[in-house]
Amino acid sequence: MNEIAQSSSAPAPLARTSPWRRVVVKLSGEALMGQGGFGLDMPTLTRIAADLSSAAQLGVEVAVVVGGGNFFRGIAGADKGIERARADSIGMLATVMNALALEYAIEKAGKSARALSAVPMPSLCEPFSRQAALHHLGKGRIVVLAGGTGNPFFTTDTGAALRGAELSCDLIMKATQVDGVYSDDPKRNPAATRYETLTHDEAIAKNLAVMDTAAFALARENRIPIIVFSIREPGAISAALQGQGRFSLVSP
Numbered sequence: 001m002n003e004i005a006q007s008s009s010a011p012a013p014l015a016r017t018s019p020w021r022r023v024v025v026k027l028s029g030e031a032l033m034g035q036g037g038f039g040l041d042m043p044t045l046t047r048i049a050a051d052l053s054s055a056a057q058l059g060v061e062v063a064v065v066v067g068g069g070n071f072f073r074g075i076a077g078a079d080k081g082i083e084r085a086r087a088d089s090i091g092m093l094a095t096v097m098n099a100l101a102l103e104y105a106i107e108k109a110g111k112s113a114r115a116l117s118a119v120p121m122p123s124l125c126e127p128f129s130r131q132a133a134l135h136h137l138g139k140g141r142i143v144v145l146a147g148g149t150g151n152p153f154f155t156t157d158t159g160a161a162l163r164g165a166e167l168s169c170d171l172i173m174k175a176t177q178v179d180g181v182y183s184d185d186p187k188r189n190p191a192a193t194r195y196e197t198l199t200h201d202e203a204i205a206k207n208l209a210v211m212d213t214a215a216f217a218l219a220r221e222n223r224i225p226i227i228v229f230s231i232r233e234p235g236a237i238s239a240a241l242q243g244q245g246r247f248s249l250v251s252p
Helices: 002-009 042-056 074-079 084-108 130-138 156-166 200-205 213-221 236-241
Strands: 022-027 061-066 113-117 142-146 171-176 197-199 226-230 247-251
Touching: 022 042, 022 156, 042 061, 042 084, 042 142, 042 236, 061 084, 061 130, 061 156, 074 084, 084 113, 084 142, 113 130, 130 142, 130 156, 156 171, 156 213, 171 236, 197 200, 200 213, 200 247, 226 236
Parallel strands: 022 061, 022 171, 061 142, 113 142, 171 226, 197 247
Antiparallel strands: 226 247
């Protein structure tokens, strides 16, 4: 009886106004620190949480894979002398901190959210499983995914591609500090060319650094397109989901 009552009281699914049914957003830790050099910038966190909430209001199921570079980057720790596997483990913990903060900010924006971690820490958040994530997405909650893949030597870009495949997502959204994929770093090379569209094979062959090769390869094998866009502007996620604004589309 309780299950029937809970089911009948669940909100009706929203009419989808985006061509995408279910997406995973890759959000770097650096994006959460705003103009600061470390940690969380609360106005930036609030803005991104509101944008994620607005995206879900389009009727799209939204998962978010969050990085931890605003607190600790595994590869940077390894460069300073920490064993790489251990440094990556510290970086995974940083992603959990960001996931908990983002979960809170999304709920404060009026949308239900759940943080799930690939590194089990049940006193803080729910352990990741495919079944749990799909359950929460089906209930209309934004799922915030922490802990990367749960293993060292893999980036959170690869984690986003892996979760995108596991959760049968239609799209991977790579939120960056620039408005698409460029032939070179546009901050260092003003002559860098911006791609409107390209294929996974082209991105791998050209060694374009916007995502690592393993992430591109996973997306290619599972035929998941990738949108690369700038997270700097308010409403950027919702706009990209509706085909608006500037972005690059990497497709099979």
